[in-house]
Amino acid sequence: MVTLHTSRTERLAPGTVLSTDRGDLTVTSSRPHQRRFLVHFDRIPDRDAAEDWRGVVLSAEPIDDPDDQALWVHQVIGAELVDQHGHNHGRVRAVLDNPASDLLELEDGRLVPSVFVVDHEPGVRVSVEVPIGLLDGDDDESAGA
Numbered sequence: 001m002v003t004l005h006t007s008r009t010e011r012l013a014p015g016t017v018l019s020t021d022r023g024d025l026t027v028t029s030s031r032p033h034q035r036r037f038l039v040h041f042d043r044i045p046d047r048d049a050a051e052d053w054r055g056v057v058l059s060a061e062p063i064d065d066p067d068d069q070a071l072w073v074h075q076v077i078g079a080e081l082v083d084q085h086g087h088n089h090g091r092v093r094a095v096l097d098n099p100a101s102d103l104l105e106l107e108d109g110r111l112v113p114s115v116f117v118v119d120h121e122p123g124v125r126v127s128v129e130v131p132i133g134l135l136d137g138d139d140d141e142s143a144g145a
Contacts, residue, residue, distance in 0.1 A: 001033070001036045001037070001038060001039075002030070002036060002037045002038075002039045002058065003035075003036050003037075003097075004036070004037060005073070005097055008063060009032075011060055012027055012030040012037055012039055013027065013030070014027055014028055014029055014030070015027065016060070017060075018041075018058040018059065018060050019058070019059050019060065020053075020056050020057065020058055020059075021056070021057070022053075022056060023043075025041040025042065025043055025044070025058065026041060026042040026043075027039060027040070027041060028040045028041060028042055062074060071114060071117055071120060071126075072122075073095045075120065075122035075123060076092045076095060076104060076120060076122075076126050077092055077093070077094065077095070078091055078092065078123060079091065079092050079120065079121070079122070079123055079124055079125055079126045080092075080124070080125050080126070081104065081106060081112065081125075081126045081128060082125055082126070082127050082128070083127075083128055083129070083130055083135065084118075084127075084128070084129040084130070087135075089106060089110070089112075089135050090106045090107045090108055090110075091106065091107050092104050092105065092106060092107075092126060093105050093106060093107045095114070096111070098113075100113070101113040101114050101115045102114040104117075104126065110135060110136065112128060112130065112134065112135070116128040116129055116130045116134075
């Protein structure tokens, strides 16, 4: 079973090569199954062999699609998070999968739902419009007091 962290299901099309820390895998077939995918790879012959691959992270080269306005994980990791008041809240450390909305995790552990992202410059800046109080440490000026 593979959990896909992108809306681009073509990542699992037959012939697609995915990278791992154990080497590349080529997709031979895939189909959706209960919000995940059943995927067969060239180097994993059966279910028993697949158990040895449990938890291995699969990755692929970025898709260059100028019409796609999606926020890509590799574009936000390390970028500065700036709110609508111009306050810098630190760098994005990770993007956490969450059913309601992916969460941007800052270096200090704070979490910001990705639904608040309004703009981004890949690898540099993520601009957000957040409700008052979401980011602890906002000063009184930005809180309107």
